[in-house]
Amino acid sequence: MYHSWELCSYTSTSTIHSISMTSAEELQLLGAASGVSPYVIRVQMALAVKGLSYEYIPEDVQRKSDLLAASNPVHRKVPVLLHAGRPVCESLVLLEYLDDAFPTNNNGSGAPSVLLLPVAPRPRALARFWAAFVDGTLFPSCLGMLKRTAPQERAEMVEATLRALGHLEGVLAEVVGEEAPFFGGRAVGFLDIALGCYLPWLEVVGRLAGVAPPLLDAAGRTPRLAAWAERFRAAEPVGALLPAADKVEEYVTTVLYPKWNAAAAAAASAGN
Numbered sequence: 001m002y003h004s005w006e007l008c009s010y011t012s013t014s015t016i017h018s019i020s021m022t023s024a025e026e027l028q029l030l031g032a033a034s035g036v037s038p039y040v041i042r043v044q045m046a047l048a049v050k051g052l053s054y055e056y057i058p059e060d061v062q063r064k065s066d067l068l069a070a071s072n073p074v075h076r077k078v079p080v081l082l083h084a085g086r087p088v089c090e091s092l093v094l095l096e097y098l099d100d101a102f103p104t105n106n107n108g109s110g111a112p113s114v115l116l117l118p119v120a121p122r123p124r125a126l127a128r129f130w131a132a133f134v135d136g137t138l139f140p141s142c143l144g145m146l147k148r149t150a151p152q153e154r155a156e157m158v159e160a161t162l163r164a165l166g167h168l169e170g171v172l173a174e175v176v177g178e179e180a181p182f183f184g185g186r187a188v189g190f191l192d193i194a195l196g197c198y199l200p201w202l203e204v205v206g207r208l209a210g211v212a213p214p215l216l217d218a219a220g221r222t223p224r225l226a227a228w229a230e231r232f233r234a235a236e237p238v239g240a241l242l243p244a245a246d247k248v249e250e251y252v253t254t255v256l257y258p259k260w261n262a263a264a265a266a267a268a269s270a271g272n
């Protein structure tokens with residue numbers, strides 16, 4: 001039996017992305033109102049690749065809703081996916097969850113769904129390893145280029161970011177070829193999405209930090225990554241979900257800089 005989205009009561013700001021989901025499979029994504037969260041966007045990418053319909057509920061992370069607090073009481077962060085009302089948190093966990101929870105196509109044919117993670121144990125483990133590296137090493141050092149104000153610390157963050165990108169360039173050299181243009185092989189997969197969601201951020205942070213040549217350096221350090229980024233941006237349905245660089249830049253200047261400055265001022269006054 002199909003459930004019509006229109007029958008449910010939704011917050012007025014939510015967006016319904018399709019109407020073909022059974023109620024047992026009902027999906028709602030608590031996302032960020034800013035529209036630039038790489039973590040939320042990667043889940044949207046995964047849902048789109050798998051052809052899953054969902055309702056998008058934007059959260060103002062400065063004024064978190066009771067629903068978010070109840071759904072992710074540990075971290076109180078987005079994204080949270082509500083599957084038939086039950087929450088699942090953490091973006092990379094969510095990508096795996098979507099593979100596990102939707103092994104068959106949503107069109108009723110019973111055909112296998114597109115899987116984001118490789119099935120074979122070794123490539124599967126490697127995809128998870130590098131995705132954790134992207135979140136735990138690449139992006140923190142990348143943001144650190146703006147967050148740190150002392151020149152020496154900034155330079156260290158630039159070095160760490162370039163080193164991390166160098167590792168990923170090496171991974172691409174091993175896995176990507178003409179037959180397999182993506183980390184996931186012929187099609188965009190888990191690691192493509194885990195890294196691809198950061199592309200506008202790498203562009204904007206590199207520019208604001210004055211890194212030249214750009215972090216994804218087609219002519220120099222990272223030709224494979226730069227070419228992969230172009231393919232990812234052009235790939236449907238994921239490319240269209242990337243936010244414009246201007247939007248990310250506005251978020252950095254109007255939200256992150258003030259937040260970091262306030263934290264630095266609070267730390268300085270606590271040290272006095």
Ligand SMILES: N[C@@H](CCC(=O)N[C@@H](CS)C(=O)NCC(=O)O)C(=O)O
Nearest residue numbers: 037039061076077078079090091092
């Ligand atoms: N590791 C988490 C990170 C999620 C995250 O940092 N979400 C941000 C939005 S980009 C958030 O909710 N921030 C609110 C806060 O830090 O209070 C994931 O992958 O889901």
